[in-house]
Amino acid sequence: MRSVFLVPLVLAAASPVHAEDTRNDADQAAVAILESARSYVPAKATERKAPSYPRNELTSGREGWVEVGYCIDENGAPQNVQVLDSTGNSRFERAAISSVGNWKFEPALVGGKPSWQSNNKTLITFAIDASQRGARREVARKYKKLGELIDDNNLAEADAFFLDLIENERLNLYELAMIWSQRVRYQAKRGDFLKLDLALHRATASDGQWTEEENYQRLLEIRVKVEIQLGNYAKALSAYRALKRVLGEDAPQVTALQPAIDSVRSYLDGNDVLESAAEIRAKGGCYGCDDSYWFIPARRTIAFREIDGALTSIDVRCTHKRYESAVSEEVEWRIPDSWGSCSIEVHGKPGTTFKILALPDA
Incomplete structure (x- = not known):
């Protein structure tokens, strides 16, 4: 397997190289920009x-x-x-x-x-009226019907009813959050954790601004558990921090999750290879979205495995640098600490499934 150390002017992805030589060059380049990164002033x-x-x-x-x-x-x-x-x-x-x-x-x-x-x-x-925090009667009735369809396991009908609501109903932000919270229940019933993750993201996108407080707290609890289940440990920690901000550190819901969070931190600090499942989603109603999958790397060294379909490229966006590359199972990517926090977009054919490996730092 080739190792690619992502540093300026040392983007060795075209031909095989000796890992030791690449690491030496990369270390020198990383040290060269680390000192300047310490004096970083954000835009x-x-x-x-x-x-x-x-x-x-x-x-x-x-x-x-x-x-x-x-x-x-x-x-x-x-x-x-x-x-x-x-x-x-x-x-x-x-x-x-x-x-x-x-x-x-x-x-x-x-x-x-x-x-x-x-x-x-x-x-x-x-938002037309930012102070509006409620659903119209007609939408509330449809929300209730959607919930009943899910409760009765009429999932095909529930799916069609949901799509009609999202595409054709004139919904306000509060109503959108309500409907997406039902989508969370629908995907949980189906057992599709990747689509459940997307539904949770959309149901909590506004940090609870358009959601009843109790419902928002419940969604955050679910999100922590789902992210851990998927191996999305960075996102699990983020959701846990959000839950603590809402409830406080001593809340029962927070303390109940603490053992799982301690395990996550132990995994991240350990030497085991961490694995998470991913899938290239279609636009899914997001007209301007790419056919892609976004994630926050759990560690600074990543690789891709078990690609079923076609992945075309990755776009690594960090605070200080951006890097684009073709995807190969034969390559590891090492992201220098000096690049700052990063998110990564993987492009490919919709429906392509793959595994993301978070490798221990050498």
Whole structure:
């Protein structure tokens, strides 16, 4: 297996190399940028205008949100703006992309020099009345019917009913969170943990702003357990921290999860290879999304195995650097600590399943 140490100008992915030689070169390059990274100053927004509300959606009363990822170049301009997820409205997605693309920043500084900042994301919400926290009677009735279909194991009918609600009903943000919380129950009944993970993300996307507090807490509890089940340990820790912020460290729900979280931290600090399952999702109602899978690496060294289908490329977006590469089961990727926090997008054919390995640091 080849090892690729991801550092500037040492992107050895084209031909086999001796791991020892690559590591020596990479260590020198990593040390060279580590000192400057210690004086890192993050980019600062100077102009962030809110997006224009699409006229048709405003008139119809439709609300929604769009999660946007972007880089900030050395001139303080957004680059590589893309939709990461959304409530499934192409007009909202276009408005969000246009808005973020016109934001202005003071660029990040590394060693006193302007630098790219590549791991940024934001949630753009489209709300007609931000104070509204409730569902209309008609939607509440449909929400109840959807729950009854799930309870009665009429899953095919529940799926069709859900899709009709999401695609055709003019929902506000509160109603969207309600409907997606039912989707969580639906995917749990099906036992599809990857799709359950997506439903949980959408049901909790606004950090509980549009969800009843008790329901939000319950969803966070479920999310911690699901992320652990999938081997998404970085996301499990993030969900656990969110639960602690909401309930406090001494809450029974928090303390009940502490043994599992301690085990996760032990896994991450250990020498075992950690494995998580993944699948390239289709757009799934998110019109501007790529056919891809996003994850936060649990460790700084990763590899891909058991690819069933076709993976085309990875896009590693870190605070200080960005790196793109073809995907191969014959390569390990080592991400230097000096690159900062990272998220990784894997592109491929929808339906492709694969395993992500988090390898112990050498």
